[in-house]
Amino acid sequence: MLIVAERINASRKPIRAALEKLDTIAIHAEVKAQAAAGAHYIDVNGGTFPGREPELLCWLVETVQAVTDLPLCVDSPDPAALAAALPKVKSARPMINSISLEGERFDRVLPLALRYRARLIALCQGEAVPAATAAQKIDLAAQLVGRLTRAGLPIEDIYVDPLVFPLATESSSANASLDAIGEIMRRFPGVHTICGLTNVSHGLPARRLINRTLLVGAIDRGMDAAIIDPTDMQLMQALLAAEAVFGRDEYCMNYIDAYQDGKLG
Amino acid sequence: MAGEIETIRDLCVRGKRAELTQAVDGALAAGMSAQEIMAEGLIPAMSIVGEKYSSGEFFLPQMMIAARAMQEAMATLKPRLVVEAYETKATAVLGTVAGDFHDIGKNIVKIMLEGAGYEVVDLGVDAGPEKFVEAVRSHAPEFVLMSALLTLTMESMRKTVQALESAGVRSSVTIGVGGAPLTQKFAEEIGADFYGEDAYQCVELCNASLR
Numbered sequence: 001m002l003i004v005a006e007r008i009n010a011s012r013k014p015i016r017a018a019l020e021k022l023d024t025i026a027i028h029a030e031v032k033a034q035a036a037a038g039a040h041y042i043d044v045n046g047g048t049f050p051g052r053e054p055e056l057l058c059w060l061v062e063t064v065q066a067v068t069d070l071p072l073c074v075d076s077p078d079p080a081a082l083a084a085a086l087p088k089v090k091s092a093r094p095m096i097n098s099i100s101l102e103g104e105r106f107d108r109v110l111p112l113a114l115r116y117r118a119r120l121i122a123l124c125q126g127e128a129v130p131a132a133t134a135a136q137k138i139d140l141a142a143q144l145v146g147r148l149t150r151a152g153l154p155i156e157d158i159y160v161d162p163l164v165f166p167l168a169t170e171s172s173s174a175n176a177s178l179d180a181i182g183e184i185m186r187r188f189p190g191v192h193t194i195c196g197l198t199n200v201s202h203g204l205p206a207r208r209l210i211n212r213t214l215l216v217g218a219i220d221r222g223m224d225a226a227i228i229d230p231t232d233m234q235l236m237q238a239l240l241a242a243e244a245v246f247g248r249d250e251y252c253m254n255y256i257d258a259y260q261d262g263k264l265g
Numbered sequence: 266m267a268g269e270i271e272t273i274r275d276l277c278v279r280g281k282r283a284e285l286t287q288a289v290d291g292a293l294a295a296g297m298s299a300q301e302i303m304a305e306g307l308i309p310a311m312s313i314v315g316e317k318y319s320s321g322e323f324f325l326p327q328m329m330i331a332a333r334a335m336q337e338a339m340a341t342l343k344p345r346l347v348v349e350a351y352e353t354k355a356t357a358v359l360g361t362v363a364g365d366f367h368d369i370g371k372n373i374v375k376i377m378l379e380g381a382g383y384e385v386v387d388l389g390v391d392a393g394p395e396k397f398v399e400a401v402r403s404h405a406p407e408f409v410l411m412s413a414l415l416t417l418t419m420e421s422m423r424k425t426v427q428a429l430e431s432a433g434v435r436s437s438v439t440i441g442v443g444g445a446p447l448t449q450k451f452a453e454e455i456g457a458d459f460y461g462e463d464a465y466q467c468v469e470l471c472n473a474s475l476r
Contacts, residue, residue: 010416011445047416048446078417103364129390130366168325169369202369203325 001239001248002225004073004095005039006196008060010048019046019056027063035068037230041095042068044085045075054084061088073097073121079108086116094118097227098161100125101143110151121159121194122148124180130165134179137162141184145191155190159225164195164214168203178217185222193218194225197235212238220246237264269295270305273338277310278317280330282337289338299345303382307335311380319465325373332376353384355475357408358400358438360388362421367414370444373464374410381468383408394421394428401434408471411457413444423455430456439474443467 007030010016018026031042042064046056057076064072071091075098076082082096098121099109113120124131124140131137141160149155162180165173181193200214201207212235215226219242230236237258244255258264269292276285292302314331317323357378361371368390378385386404388396397409409429411422422442429435442452443461452460458474461467 050416050419050451053416077415125366130368166325166369169329169372205324 001219001243002040002192002194003038003230004041004043004097004194004225004227005034005037005230006043006198006227007034007229007231008043008064009045009075010056011045015045016048019048019060022059024063024066027060028067031064031068031070033231034229035070038236039070039230041073042070043073043075043095043097043227045097046081047076047078053078053081057081057085058088061085065090071095074118077105079105079112082109082112086112086118089116092117095121095159097121098123099144099148101140101147102127106147110148110153113148113153113157114151117157119157119159120148120153121161124160124162131163132165132170132173132176134176134183137176137180138183138187141180142187145188155188156192159192159194160184160188161195162193164197164200166202166204167200167210174200174214174217178214178221181218181223182221185224192225193223194227195223196227208232208234211235215239216242219243219248233263233265240264269297270302273302273306274310274313277307277331277334277338278313280327280334282330282334285334285338286341289341293341293345298349299342300349300351302338302342303346303351307338308380308382311335311377315377315380315465315468319463328373328376332380335380354382355408355471356384356386356404356406357410357471358386358388358397358404358406359410359412360392360397360400361390361412361414362418362425363391363393364421365413365415365418366390367412367444370414370464371412374412374443374461374467377464377468378471381472383471394425397425398428398432398434401429401438402432406438407475408441409438410441410443410467410471412442413447416446419444419446419451422457426456439471441467441470 044060073095096118100123122144124137162177164177197211201210243249244252440457
């Protein structure tokens, strides 16, 4: 399971505050905690002050790289911010979060992915309305995979994100994403699937319980990457157990290792 | 009679739609006016729901089912309200601005405004400035309310305010903005009249500006 660590996101209040003061120490602490907890990629998102996103994203890239060799996942819906930040990335294989079929975004992000040999998160986001059903998500995934591979992006570098909408407003929303994950993994050998978990529990109590239950379901359907908070111990424990249960951890070695490292409590 | 109104209020708060519709039918049969049921029963019920949601006691699905129950009860009341010439409190044009497809926050505001007795013209998501201008021209609303979840699309709010100005309709409306990345400062900067921190506050601010 590829873990993209999500904590350095400007939508979180502590990160927003750190960006306001260009607080290097706070960002370094987030990087170190996530790296120690098992992150494979550090996601950086600087979108909170209108007009300043390219500048802040560059600052985040440089600040994070100062304390880790982990590759970065450069996160912005704005192609201009991605274009500004990617040249600063030192790691050989950055990840881009994200491309979609909306408007100009596809044509502007694709050349960046090719140029920087990036792994690319591709959102199943429709042009007009959010893709709510599994069928809509699968259709968008097919368009994305088709167009990206025809443009020369290896299928192994595509991480399809089916998007997960809140259960609070639609009881079948998570199931639609899970069905889409299963079908996308079957239909496009070599492609990856990824998603964030926090949206699903919007408006519900005890949100982390819902989040990790979704993760377990997604692992069952074959999802092989996740945008998560690796410092959430219960979440990481559920991840390890699910991989063992669903036959994705040979001889349960990762599970046993985690236990012997004292990570299973 | 007082007991019936209390029952209606309670059933609406708890989102019991079948029982609520029954209670509303019963109240009408007992001679209560549709207007009274609205003003004393359903609107206060949704205000209680809004308060509970805002304070964290209620969760989103609880508000959704209360709103659904109210909407069903409203369907029963509608023909009577027309006969009684019931007037909505005010009209609000509401939408998620250009480039943004997030509608949960906007929909919560819509539910709460309708619950508070407003007529809502919902422009949906990705609504461009011209769409807002057009809606203001055709509906003559008291309020224009804009929602955005992305930093990138906050600029669409500024453009919409500017478009309303160039169309010469800016002064006829009160403009409210809301959404996760927004601040009071941003609202002032783009020339909006208020910033609602959450859906409940948005309704309160609309109410306050009518007073």
